[in-house]
Amino acid sequence: MSEPPAAGPPVFARLTLIGIGLIGSSVARAARETGAAAEIIACDGSAAVCARVAELGIADVVEPDVRLAVAGADCVMLCVPVGAMAEIAATIAPCLAPGAVLTDVGSTKISVMRDVGPLVPAGVHFVPGHPLAGTEFSGPDSGFASLFEGRWTLVVPPAGTDRDAVDRVSALWQRFGAMVEVMEPAHHDRVLAIVSHLPHLLAFTICGTADDLADETRQEVLRFAASGFRDFTRIAASDPTMWRDIFLNNREALLEMLARFTEDAQAMARAIRWGDAAYIEDKVMRGRKIRRSLIDLKQA
DSSP, X not given: OBOOOOSOSOSEEEEEEEXXXXXXXXHHHHHHHHXXXXXXXXXXXXXXXXXXXXXXXXXXXXXXXXXXXXXXXXXXXXXXXXXXHHHHHHHHGGGSOTTOEEEEOOSOSHHHHHHHGGXXXXXXXXXXXXXXXXXXXXXXXGOOTTTTTTOEEEEXXXXXXXXXHXXXXXXXXXXXXXXXXXXXXXXXXXXXXXXXIHXXXXXXXXXXXXXXXXXXXXXXXXXXXXXXXXXXXXXXXXXXXXXXXXXXXXXXXXXXXHHHHHHHHHHHHHHHHTTOHHHHHHHHHXXXXXXXXXXXXXXX
16 A cells, blocks of 8 residues: 655646546546646536536536547546446547556456557556445536545556556545555456445345335335345445446456355355354354454444
8 A cells, every 4th residue: 555645736737537427526526626637627428417517617628529538638537337448448549648647447457458458559558446435326416525535446557557657546546535555457356346246236136126025015115124224225226337337347256256145145044044043143243343344444
């Protein structure tokens, strides 16, 4: 982990953000508030989003044409679902300035390297990243400058990436208040499969199960939902396009973690069936221990 730098001159002269949802709009706000970028260019494929970003005033320029948006930028950040990155990268590649840094915020990294890496022109530095921060909300109104404070951002550069480019991307996230760690892509995808992707899969599935119940029972589920079910509904409210792409692009790691979870769930079911109180209590205590560790690390 690298130490956060003191506030200083801009990390990048012109930062172009492609995709102005929760993360993109939060980056725009954080970059303006911290002075991390001298100029912020916002680009989105939705005319309505572009209009709203202009109304909010969170960028210096709103440019709907992605080719024009990246012209002259020394940093371009892809803030779109991972399934959309290849098409955008192919479109902007001829327009990227020599020496520019191309980065992203996607939740899968092997797929981003596979889909975007081969399209990056010579002389452009490709430094994938992933801020581990978010809410269940989406759109330009949902962002806020402090979203990344005290949270981790994982920087996942391909082998041989220019060290200065990696340091500048790291410095950008540190300016936003994030803690930064450099990680290898396959390891990233396995870690995220258990800490993020599997919990979302379970939340979507549990809410789907509740929705499939007979109408009378389903209404009681909604009326009398305890905090546990409410927590699942918060996660399940996340953007469907983004999560569809994450599941499909981290298929192998996610299925591996799901298989391990299924085995553990079956073991718990056996313990409940046969009255193995010690096994059940051990699982509950381990869950409490993990929660205390998160609180101690200020990640709760």
